[in-house]
Amino acid sequence: MEILRVFNNNVVLARGTNHEEVIVTGRGLGYQAKPGSAVDQTKIVRVFVPQDGRDADNFGALVAAIPPEHLLLADEALQLARRDLPSPVSSTIVVALADHLSFAIKRMRQGIDLEYPLRAEVAHLYPDELRIALYVLDFVNSRIEQTLPEAEAVPIALHLVNAGFATGDLSLTYQMTGVFTQLFEVLEKAYDRPFDRDTVNAARFITHLRYFFVRAQSSRQLDDGASTLSKAIRESYPEAFANALKLQTVLELRLGEPLTEDEVTYLTLHVARMVEDLRVP
Template structure:
């Protein structure tokens, strides 16, 4: 492999055997190096592959701006999360977490405290990611002289959720998380009672919505003809169908896209399942 660009002494841009541009890190990898120079592969510590259309130059510059020890710390901590979530976490999640941890460490050192919103929503909507994030914080703090607050797990959980949404944009994940809250508000107003968000039915509803957002992002809504089934479900669950239409109106307004009848059909079935659960205490 040869160097395409040097970001700093420890970060360079290269190209792998398949022709993809990749970012390589390693102590002294870019020291006194120039484009066209061969790379000492023995020095490579970590390889980052820009995914989801990310610009390699931007990603390389971001990595170069993060202290190497924080990148390593994020990489090690995410290995724990990947095992707990039983999933592969793409390179951009490592970079995002390293950047977040680095900034959190600087804030602690400067005595700056942050209050994270969406605490309740994250704990209800993403319990697995939040548990993994809490373990990340514990792992990181065991290796720091000045520990970061436990509340950092809220933001870290959203980074993990972001990987699942496949949006590539953490602000979009915050927006979608807020939208979850709004949808549950509409649901509870429609039925005039609270819903327990820790039930299996609620988890299925949330999972359905997460994949719905991914389908919307890719322009791949459910659109097969199920007219007979749709008519039967509307007749069997009129209240759930009316509620699903309200949810659909919110989704179309917030997402700026028309939602297919089949997506409304699946929403109705999830709402009906949720509504069949016993009411929770206020």
């Protein structure tokens, strides 16, 4: 393997044996390494393959932002549960789960407790995924000092649901790509600033939009009636909410169907996170 880009000491972008771009992780793998040099095969712990047309640089940036121990934790948990999963364990689901677990563990250490009002809906619509999620959560809690609450099984289950929606339909990928570009143009015009699409928050926004497209195609938009949460977020981020409404207009025009209040709420949160990147000197 040949190194194409070094993200940090433990994560690099490399060219695989079949000339595909892959994300390679391992302790010290990127230390003093340079583009063009060979990957130290003895240090490789995990190889992540960008899938479904994902940009390798954005995917690599997201992997690099996750602590290595959380990547390993998610990978081990999913491998143990793989017999019950409807589809093979992909790089996408491992990274998505690791990103969620890392954030959840950080919140727990800071004493921040979130409620997930979707429990009843998830239990009703996705009982198998919730059962697997509870198993995954038990495994994770057996490996960390401060355990996560049972409610965390809800977002874990939703990650498993999203993983099962993977599609090889390139026409959807092309449509999504065009819409993503248009949405960024709307935001850049609103803030009169270019948005760096290589940031972790931009990658998270794109990932959220990908999942939104799958939900919209399946007529399963988020709609749990969390009006109190929506109201709080809109009041906390009025500017982001105003611009999320602009994104809502674009998405509704392109998809031909209205967005739910919850979908707009999550758009608001992602816009607010990306705007924070603009304010970093």
